[in-house]
Amino acid sequence: MAQKKMGRPKSDNPLKDRIFVLVSDETKAQLNKCTEVLNTTRSDVVRKGIKRIYDDLEK
Numbered sequence: 001m002a003q004k005k006m007g008r009p010k011s012d013n014p015l016k017d018r019i020f021v022l023v024s025d026e027t028k029a030q031l032n033k034c035t036e037v038l039n040t041t042r043s044d045v046v047r048k049g050i051k052r053i054y055d056d057l058e059k
Contacts, residue, residue: 034045
């Protein structure tokens with residue numbers, strides 16, 4: 001009987017694309033403040049911001 005592979009389970013919506021962004025010191029500080037207050041990662045803050053703007057456009 002074949003053993004199951006160890007590791008992270010496959011995601012329904014894998015995060016496979018990278019986006020690089022140039023920001024000012026002020027924007028970087030704002031992003032870092034958001035990560036501290038929300039206790040999350042920079043990537044999550046950016047994703048939430050994109051989702052919020054997208055949802056506003058759909059209204």
